[in-house]
Amino acid sequence: MTRLRTLALTLAILVALALPVLAQPKDTLVVGLASIIDTLDPHMHFQRVGILVNINMFDSLLHKTTRLEYEPSLAVSWKSVTDTVWEFKLRQGVKFHTGDTMTAEDVKYSFDRVIDPKKKSPQYGNVRAIKEVKIVAPDTVQLITDAPYPLLLERLVFFPIVPRKHVEKVGDQTFGESAAVGTGPWKLAEYKRDQHIKLEAFDGHWRGKPAFRYLVFRSIPEVATQVAELKTGGVDIIRNVLADLVPELKSHPQTYVTSTPILRTHYVMLDMRQAPFDKKAVRQAANYAIDREVIVQKMMGGLGRVVPTVVHPAAFGYDPSVTPYPYDPKKAKELLAQAGYPNGMDITLHSAFIEFRPVFEALAQMLTEVGIRTSPKMWDPGPAYNKFFQGEGKATHGAYGSWGYYSVFDADAILHPLYHTEPGGWIGKWYARVEGLDPLIDQARSTVDQAARKRTYSQIIRVIKEEAPSIFLFHQFDTLGISKKVDYAARGDEWLWLFDAKPKR
Amino acid sequence: MTALVVRRLLRLVVVCVGVSLVAFSILQVSGDPVSLMLPEAPDSDRDVLRQAMGFNDPVVVQFVRFVGNAFRGDFGKSFFHRTPALPLVLERMPTTLTLTVLAMALALAVALPVGIYSAVRRDSVVDHAATAVVFLGQSMPVFWTGIMLILLFAVQWRLLPVSGWNDWSSLVLPTITLGTFSAPLLLRIVRSSMLEVINLDYVRTARAKGLSEWFVICRHALVNAALPLVTVTGLQFGLLLGGAVITETVFAVPGVGRLIVNAIRQLDFPVVQAAVFVLAMIIVLVNFAVDMLYVYLNPQIRVR
Numbered sequence: 001m002t003r004l005r006t007l008a009l010t011l012a013i014l015v016a017l018a019l020p021v022l023a024q025p026k027d028t029l030v031v032g033l034a035s036i037i038d039t040l041d042p043h044m045h046f047q048r049v050g051i052l053v054n055i056n057m058f059d060s061l062l063h064k065t066t067r068l069e070y071e072p073s074l075a076v077s078w079k080s081v082t083d084t085v086w087e088f089k090l091r092q093g094v095k096f097h098t099g100d101t102m103t104a105e106d107v108k109y110s111f112d113r114v115i116d117p118k119k120k121s122p123q124y125g126n127v128r129a130i131k132e133v134k135i136v137a138p139d140t141v142q143l144i145t146d147a148p149y150p151l152l153l154e155r156l157v158f159f160p161i162v163p164r165k166h167v168e169k170v171g172d173q174t175f176g177e178s179a180a181v182g183t184g185p186w187k188l189a190e191y192k193r194d195q196h197i198k199l200e201a202f203d204g205h206w207r208g209k210p211a212f213r214y215l216v217f218r219s220i221p222e223v224a225t226q227v228a229e230l231k232t233g234g235v236d237i238i239r240n241v242l243a244d245l246v247p248e249l250k251s252h253p254q255t256y257v258t259s260t261p262i263l264r265t266h267y268v269m270l271d272m273r274q275a276p277f278d279k280k281a282v283r284q285a286a287n288y289a290i291d292r293e294v295i296v297q298k299m300m301g302g303l304g305r306v307v308p309t310v311v312h313p314a315a316f317g318y319d320p321s322v323t324p325y326p327y328d329p330k331k332a333k334e335l336l337a338q339a340g341y342p343n344g345m346d347i348t349l350h351s352a353f354i355e356f357r358p359v360f361e362a363l364a365q366m367l368t369e370v371g372i373r374t375s376p377k378m379w380d381p382g383p384a385y386n387k388f389f390q391g392e393g394k395a396t397h398g399a400y401g402s403w404g405y406y407s408v409f410d411a412d413a414i415l416h417p418l419y420h421t422e423p424g425g426w427i428g429k430w431y432a433r434v435e436g437l438d439p440l441i442d443q444a445r446s447t448v449d450q451a452a453r454k455r456t457y458s459q460i461i462r463v464i465k466e467e468a469p470s471i472f473l474f475h476q477f478d479t480l481g482i483s484k485k486v487d488y489a490a491r492g493d494e495w496l497w498l499f500d501a502k503p504k505r
Numbered sequence: 506m507t508a509l510v511v512r513r514l515l516r517l518v519v520v521c522v523g524v525s526l527v528a529f530s531i532l533q534v535s536g537d538p539v540s541l542m543l544p545e546a547p548d549s550d551r552d553v554l555r556q557a558m559g560f561n562d563p564v565v566v567q568f569v570r571f572v573g574n575a576f577r578g579d580f581g582k583s584f585f586h587r588t589p590a591l592p593l594v595l596e597r598m599p600t601t602l603t604l605t606v607l608a609m610a611l612a613l614a615v616a617l618p619v620g621i622y623s624a625v626r627r628d629s630v631v632d633h634a635a636t637a638v639v640f641l642g643q644s645m646p647v648f649w650t651g652i653m654l655i656l657l658f659a660v661q662w663r664l665l666p667v668s669g670w671n672d673w674s675s676l677v678l679p680t681i682t683l684g685t686f687s688a689p690l691l692l693r694i695v696r697s698s699m700l701e702v703i704n705l706d707y708v709r710t711a712r713a714k715g716l717s718e719w720f721v722i723c724r725h726a727l728v729n730a731a732l733p734l735v736t737v738t739g740l741q742f743g744l745l746l747g748g749a750v751i752t753e754t755v756f757a758v759p760g761v762g763r764l765i766v767n768a769i770r771q772l773d774f775p776v777v778q779a780a781v782f783v784l785a786m787i788i789v790l791v792n793f794a795v796d797m798l799y800v801y802l803n804p805q806i807r808v809r
Binding site (some may be wrong): 192 | 585586587597640648655656659662666667668669670748754755757758759763764766767769770
């Protein structure tokens, strides 16, 4: 009798244990993220994991289709009035999650709170070209820039509109912590720091109802755990699937993989201010030393594509007539000898790009083979920022890294930070010294004449290919692991626009 | 007895000061958080922030300010969460402590009976099996154990959730993972200290008095064998808190460990300092409790 009771009890426990796994409701879509953002205020951070949550709660003036073309969102139409004035017609009758109707006042307020330096928004730099937001009619606003600003529309694709009355009532802090309100397809239901963000479909959304009633973003730092959750149905989507995991998720009966080229471009910045990379021949030699195809195929599992410079094929300004440096170790050795290094030299490269350590080590090995004997130094991202970009830019000789263009499909979004030397040139200031490049970059960013811009970028691309301020490498793919119960495709801008996600039957 | 307690308490204060010195200075040499907080700002803006945060003051001034504030429980605001650091740590503490205490309890629940049995039935099958398991358990790193348990119990057999911190079922795997890390050492200590006392004269005397074997083992042998066990358990507590960092990461448990790891990544000084301080205090208090327990268990110390 006792034994029977023990057996029954054991069974009951096992069943109870199994229940939470089986009882996965179909109206919920769960996304596993490496971390959860500290604030839901879409204007007070610039982290990818935050943007991915924000875009599903907030709308911006413009949106992009899956083919990355502009599409009306809160603005139904737009036109440039002069070189520095853009006019936007607002969609009428759009409701915030609080029930209030969105007005031109809210649009103006949203820009003002980022442009105001006192608010210390990290996104200030993205929109600081906007001098004034003018309400010209209840349904029309004008954005006035201090100079022609060709990137304006790109910057408006992620620029969420927030409700003025509500934000002023609850205050900035509470808005970000517990009372985030937008016009997006989902509204905030629960925000548990370090654990999850739960969103619930907003019935009054102007696009209609999303396919999933609930959207949950869970924080799962460990990749192996993310994969295990995906296989067991605990989560439906995981991001940044590395090459070595792709075959496993492709062949698993419950999961599939979707992959698409993205803007994130890899490079090695070379310190042009000192030997040996002050010599053009050495920089070119470094470019000839790298077998890019082998790296993309073997180390990236094919999830990348070689780029001729750092300008991405999908970015405005790309010039297909410029080709990548071929892999030519013999030529590299000749160039080194020409530059006065017949016996090569010893250098140190740095990186904080932990996920791509194998690539970094392969690069160092290939450089060493032609005589640029490289010791690769790997850093934790925290201290690395200090090491690379502080004071004198102490990463002597160079640093391996990547740039994601802020999801802005324009050559300026990488040329300015990487190669412009004035303050504001984010990395370039410490490394690049290409004569005549600064004025060219300035020229291309201060006109809205797209044909003229394209010509300038062609010229720039030729200059940087010749001058080789970096070792040019490849751009990577974004790879998502997805449950077979869900239909969704990776986007070229790394967004998770989950309004497009549908349950699969 | 009172003198002893006072001495131990004094030592506690010294340790506190030492801990704050270490917490303060490690972060001083590790880099500049301003460049992380304002990555794309011009240097002039950074200088303003640096001034406002007091990073330009001499290190000694910064340290004195740090200790003064620390004693009032004020570690400053987290640079990234923009809220006071100490509550951030304290609100995650129960999770980490629950995990640690459960793992400790599990480890003891396994180590005590198996260890005693191995000692009493030395060279039996159980004893040899236990030794083998000890070797295995000590050789497995926590993150590996965790992932293996996930693969077996969650992915293969679908018995338990993979990760998270919700109902009791989500506590099972992290507890086993962390317990596995601690049990082998405790088991070895129980076994060897039992072996030491079990053949001593007083145990034989107890047996000769005709007491039951059960009573002899528990009342006479175990109490004396418990001294090293108590010490090691106290020390293990600190190790388990450290192991909890990894366990929390593997199982996506929102505890102090993950908070610290993220804070270190972001050079979030106040949070790291508050967390190191609180954890060190817990370890100090546990050790103090162990000392006191020691006194209770071993009358010789009271006399000395």
